[in-house]
Amino acid sequence: xKFLVCxxxxxxxxxxxxxxxxxxxxxxxxxxxxxxxxxxxxLTRAIELKEAQGSGTVTVLNxxxxxxxxxxxxxxxxxxxxxxxxxxxxxxxxxxxxxxxxYAKEGGYxxxxxxxxxxxxxxFQVHGMVGELLGIxxxxxxxxxxxxxxxxxxxxxxxxxxxxxEVNTPFVASCQQPMCEPRIPNMRGIMTARTKPLKxxxxxxxxxxTAVAEYALPPKKQGVKLIPAEQAGELIKLLRNEAxxx
Amino acid sequence: MSVLVVVECDKGEVKKSSLEVASYxxxxxxxxxxxxxxVAVGEATEANLAKLGEQGISKVLFDxxxxxxxxxxxxYTKLIAAAADKEQAKVxxxxxxxxxxxxxxxxxxxxxxxxATNVVELPKIDGGQFTVKRGAFSGKAFADVVLSGERKIxxxxxxxxxxxxxxxxxxxxxxxxxxxxxxxxxxAPKQVIMxxxxxxxxxxxxxxxxxxxxxxxxxxxxxxIEDLAKALGAATACSKPVSDVDWRPHxxxxxxxxxxxxxxxxxxxGISGAIQHLAGVNSSKVIVVINKDPEAxxxxxxxxxxxxDVFEVLPKLTQAVKELG
Numbered sequence: 001x002k003f004l005v006c007x008x009x010x011x012x013x014x015x016x017x018x019x020x021x022x023x024x025x026x027x028x029x030x031x032x033x034x035x036x037x038x039x040x041x042x043l044t045r046a047i048e049l050k051e052a053q054g055s056g057t058v059t060v061l062n063x064x065x066x067x068x069x070x071x072x073x074x075x076x077x078x079x080x081x082x083x084x085x086x087x088x089x090x091x092x093x094x095x096x097x098x099x100x101x102x103y104a105k106e107g108g109y110x111x112x113x114x115x116x117x118x119x120x121x122x123x124f125q126v127h128g129m130v131g132e133l134l135g136i137x138x139x140x141x142x143x144x145x146x147x148x149x150x151x152x153x154x155x156x157x158x159x160x161x162x163x164x165x166e167v168n169t170p171f172v173a174s175c176q177q178p179m180c181e182p183r184i185p186n187m188r189g190i191m192t193a194r195t196k197p198l199k200x201x202x203x204x205x206x207x208x209x210t211a212v213a214e215y216a217l218p219p220k221k222q223g224v225k226l227i228p229a230e231q232a233g234e235l236i237k238l239l240r241n242e243a244x245x246x
Numbered sequence: 247m248s249v250l251v252v253v254e255c256d257k258g259e260v261k262k263s264s265l266e267v268a269s270y271x272x273x274x275x276x277x278x279x280x281x282x283x284x285v286a287v288g289e290a291t292e293a294n295l296a297k298l299g300e301q302g303i304s305k306v307l308f309d310x311x312x313x314x315x316x317x318x319x320x321x322y323t324k325l326i327a328a329a330a331d332k333e334q335a336k337v338x339x340x341x342x343x344x345x346x347x348x349x350x351x352x353x354x355x356x357x358x359x360x361x362a363t364n365v366v367e368l369p370k371i372d373g374g375q376f377t378v379k380r381g382a383f384s385g386k387a388f389a390d391v392v393l394s395g396e397r398k399i400x401x402x403x404x405x406x407x408x409x410x411x412x413x414x415x416x417x418x419x420x421x422x423x424x425x426x427x428x429x430x431x432x433x434a435p436k437q438v439i440m441x442x443x444x445x446x447x448x449x450x451x452x453x454x455x456x457x458x459x460x461x462x463x464x465x466x467x468x469x470x471i472e473d474l475a476k477a478l479g480a481a482t483a484c485s486k487p488v489s490d491v492d493w494r495p496h497x498x499x500x501x502x503x504x505x506x507x508x509x510x511x512x513x514x515x516g517i518s519g520a521i522q523h524l525a526g527v528n529s530s531k532v533i534v535v536i537n538k539d540p541e542a543x544x545x546x547x548x549x550x551x552x553x554x555d556v557f558e559v560l561p562k563l564t565q566a567v568k569e570l571g
Contacts, residue, residue, distance in 0.1 A: 011383075013502050013503070013521070013522045013525075014521050014522070016521070017383045017386040017387050019387075026383075037502075037503045038503065093351070093361070094354070094355075094361075097355070119383070119384045119502055119503070120382065120383055120384075121382055121383075121389075122363070122364055122381060122382055122383070122384060122506075123363055123364075124342075124347040124351070124363055124364075125347065125350070125351040125354065125361055125363060126351070127348075127351065128319075128347070128348055128349070128350070128351025128352040128354075128355075129351050129352070129354060129355050131319075131352060132323075132351070132352040132354075132355035132356055133355055137319065137320060137432050137433045138319055138348065138351075138352065138433075139319070139433060140319075140344070140347070140348045141344060143496075156317075156344075156435070157344055157497070158317050158344055158345065158438075159261075159343055159344060159345070159448060159450045159451065160256075160440055160441055160448040160450070160451075161438060161439055161440035161441050162438075162439050163316065163317060163435035163437070163438050163439075164435055164436045164437040164438075164439070165433050165434075165435050165436065166436055167432060167433055168432075176503075177496050177499075177503070178496050209354070209359075209360045209361070209393075209394075209395055210360050210361070210362060210391050210392065210393055210394075211391070211392045211394070212389045212390065212391055212392075213377060213390040213391065213392050214389070214390045215382070215387055215388065215389050215390075216387065216388045216389075216390070217386075217387055217388075218385075218386070218387070218388065218528055218529065221533075221546070221547055221548070221549065222549070224535070224545050224546070224548040224549065224550065224551045225549065225550050225551070226545075226550075226551050226552070226553065227550060227551070227552050228552075228554075229552050229553060229554025229555070229558065229559055232552055232554070232558075232559045232562035232563055232566070233562055233563070233565070233566035233569075235534065235550055235552060235563065235566070236563060236566035236567055236570060237566070238550060239511065239532070239534070239550070240570060243511075243532045243549065243550075245454070245510045245511040245531065245532050246454070246478060246511065246567070246570075
């Protein structure tokens with residue numbers, strides 16, 4: 001079975017977010033980039049399923065410029081077999097989805113996995129767009145994924161519960177916890193990753209459907225009002241009479 | 247050319263987040279000089295759908311196909327696309343829920359629309375171009391996004407828009423069929439398992455949340471969180487370390503890689519306030535932090551704070567809420 005895992009390159013979760021002086025772009029200076037944490041579930045689960053099947057391949061795909069290659073190599077070190085980098089900045093979800101759909105179709109993948117969303121743009125859109133472009137089902141967000149032959153059983157999270165869904169390949173799933181325990185690279189993986197194939201391809205399709213005009217940071221808090229622990233009940237009165245939230 | 251809003255229903259009731267979506271759509275319609283039509287998904291009743299008039303909806307399209315009671319991505323997408331075509335809708339508004347984002351992203355491709363998710367404000371309309379403010383960087387920032395497509399889809403973040411209540415107005419409920427076939431139900435659930443919610447308040451829908459961290463010392467102490475939540479009518483939540491060690495289920499995990507909440511009131515008990523946790527809660531209107539460590543970083547993001555032992559403070563708070571009556 002051929003698995004395609006789409007990964008994005010995002011600022012580390014501890015990053016303090018700042019923007020360029022015109023507020024039009026994220027300020028990358030001094031920021032450590034990591035594999036999007038949600039995508040790690042997709043990657044590890046694909047590797048686990050391939051191992052359980054005893055055959056098949058896991059390909060990682062990233063839409064990004066050359067600076068994303070260290071994280072693509074990391075995905076190879078974790079256990080993917082080969083990689084594709086679509087050589088373009090990921091402009092928006094529509095742009096990225098077109099690249100994934102094109103190269104997924106070209107490679108004839110059975111299962112297309114990705115994280116629920118990226119922790120930078122939080123679009124939660126690419127999965128559905130790829131499924132629609134390819135005319136195949138999308139299960140989002142998936143908390144569990146098992147395969148038996150060409151049939152997948154997934155748990156799809158809905159507000160307040162979950163649905164058990166069965167779909168046949170090919171399909172798209174966007175992954176989240178508790179699907180698996182994401183793996184970290186071991187020394188052998190890091191050594192072998194250096195020589196695994198990483199193909200660089202050019203972008204296809206139309207441009208973006210949306211554009212960011214400006215970024216802004218959330219308004220600063222006024223400062224905390226402290227209530228002595230002995231008078232904890234006073235807090236409840238303040239929440240009712242001053243903050244008016246209860 | 248009306249504005250189409252997608253309302254999610256559960257057990258016959260329109261979800262609170264969908265009342266907000268309906269209100270959002272009605273205000274956009276007013277700005278465009280047109281009317282707002284809703285299309286209902288999930289388990290709905292005609293009587294409750296008619297009440298969407300209070301949120302400014304003139305007409306509700308309702309397909310009484312029993313298989314639409316549960317979420318099916320393929321069928322919902324086709325139903326909403328058919329409704330959008332019938333109404334010649336240029337703007338579609340839905341909830342930024344798992345359902346809304348799943349359907350919205352497919353619709354964007356099918357209808358060749360510009361899509362913005364996680365939207366927190368009404369759009370600025372300039373001719374055919376909308377600019378919407380949306381949450382980005384997992385709650386650490388906002389982005390103003392320009393939607394220039396002829397059709398636009400907006401997924402509205404919960405608790406960002408006040409639901410309108412114009413008493414006495416009713417919407418006309420019209421039966422509607424999208425001519426769904428079996429193929430549209432390829433991802434129909436074999437089984438639906440709903441969580442057993444303490445007090446029946448779902449975290450994603452809650453406007454008050456009481457959350458616990460490692461400072462609670464163990465799952466056996468969670469009754470203190472639950473008691474306060476019950477007294478307030480709040481949902482319970484937890485930090486990532488707590489769900490990682492299985493003290494609480496993962497669907498209660500709030501933070502950058504869990505769920506993002508934006509309630510009116512968020513009470514954090516024994517949570518230090520790691521940047522990843524703050525990202526998931528910092529759009530809450532009022533944040534209360536209870537921690538015995540006065541240096542806990544969460545106090546910097548809080549509106550009210552108590553430096554003290556959660557095991558002593560929580561029972562006092564619960565008692566005080568009960569005394570309010």
